[in-house]
Amino acid sequence: xxxxxxxxxLDLPDDPAVFAIAHATGLDPDAVVGKLVxxxxxxxxxxxxxxxxGVTFAHLDRVLFCDGFAQAMANLEPEPWLExxxxxxxxxxxxxxxxxxxxxxxxxxxTRRKQKQRENEAEPETTPAAVTQPGPPPSRPDRDTTATxxxxxxxxxxxxxxxxxxxxxxxxxxxxxxxxxxxxxxxGRPGGPSIDWEAxxxxxxxxxxxxxxxxxxxxxxxxxxxxxLKAAALKVSGQLSxxxxxxxxxxxxxxxxxxxxxxxxxxxxxxxxxxxxxxNLAQLLAALDLPPGILTDSxxxxxxxxxxxPNLQPA
Numbered sequence: 001x002x003x004x005x006x007x008x009x010l011d012l013p014d015d016p017a018v019f020a021i022a023h024a025t026g027l028d029p030d031a032v033v034g035k036l037v038x039x040x041x042x043x044x045x046x047x048x049x050x051x052x053x054g055v056t057f058a059h060l061d062r063v064l065f066c067d068g069f070a071q072a073m074a075n076l077e078p079e080p081w082l083e084x085x086x087x088x089x090x091x092x093x094x095x096x097x098x099x100x101x102x103x104x105x106x107x108x109x110x111t112r113r114k115q116k117q118r119e120n121e122a123e124p125e126t127t128p129a130a131v132t133q134p135g136p137p138p139s140r141p142d143r144d145t146t147a148t149x150x151x152x153x154x155x156x157x158x159x160x161x162x163x164x165x166x167x168x169x170x171x172x173x174x175x176x177x178x179x180x181x182x183x184x185x186x187x188g189r190p191g192g193p194s195i196d197w198e199a200x201x202x203x204x205x206x207x208x209x210x211x212x213x214x215x216x217x218x219x220x221x222x223x224x225x226x227x228x229l230k231a232a233a234l235k236v237s238g239q240l241s242x243x244x245x246x247x248x249x250x251x252x253x254x255x256x257x258x259x260x261x262x263x264x265x266x267x268x269x270x271x272x273x274x275x276x277x278x279x280n281l282a283q284l285l286a287a288l289d290l291p292p293g294i295l296t297d298s299x300x301x302x303x304x305x306x307x308x309x310p311n312l313q314p315a
Contacts, residue, residue: 006044008037017076024072035064043093050096054089057082078255094254095247098276115278195237197291203232210249211266224263225295230288231270239284244273
């Protein structure tokens with residue numbers, strides 16, 4: 001019973017894709033939202049990975065009691081909400097694990113817990129101060145040190161809830177001390193998470209296979225490489241999930257050659273993924289300080305490219 005629910009975005013009724021489906025099917029947008037929920041529940045119940053094998057659009061239209069609904073989802077641009085696989089025959093829900101399945105539900109619950117924890121930390125403390133009861137007089141050493149100001153009086157025993165709060169604060173303080181830098185060999189911005197920049201460089205190379213930076217050395221290429229490296233650093237440090245990076249890369253690949261600036265579109269997709277995880281991508285990127293020299297372009301070794309000389313060899 002614990003997993004019998006699905007994640008629904010609060011802004012879904014105002015999504016332009018909902019209006020596009022409503023226009024294509026002749027349904028009211030609120031009715032479209034209801035049928036989308038009905039379809040996502042069906043996929044969550046009857047598939048493990050969003051691949052409905054042996055199913056056609058006609059079958060899904062029968063589930064929804066609306067002809068053409070599945071095709072309208074497949075016709076959405078630039079990212080269709082349904083796709084058809086020819087061999088073996090199947091209907092696929094792209095980015096299924098973003099909102100459905102056990103892993104997505106665990107991420108949603110974790111995000112909700114973090115939000116609730118932040119809200120609780122922001123509320124003013126209303127716990128009444130502990131009332132100390134009169135007890136036996138202090139021992140001779142205690143009387144001597146407290147009277148002369150050379151010692152510290154014994155701390156009154158805290159109530160259970162105060163003890164729990166103190167333990168949480170100590171744990172948080174020790175956690176902050178463990179993550180004091182984000183640079184190599186302990187150099188970086190205080191308060192940031194520790195990052196293995198060598199691992200981040202390897203991950204950035206993998207990302208650049210799908211999202212290549214500008215080919216010509218210059219400010220644009222440097223900005224592109226900085227974004228890719230920081231995105232890789234967010235992944236290896238665990239600040240963004242692997243699914244956030246993978247889904248963003250998949251969205252870029254799905255557009256193929258139809259997109260001119262792949263890095264900019266990757267940035268946009270990654271911001272949406274971070275928002276789904278309760279994060280602000282702009283703040284995460286701004287908190288990262290790249291180690292000096294890490295963006296030195298291997299193509300030119302950090303120098304201006306040599307001039308192109310004409311080929312003077314005889315034909």
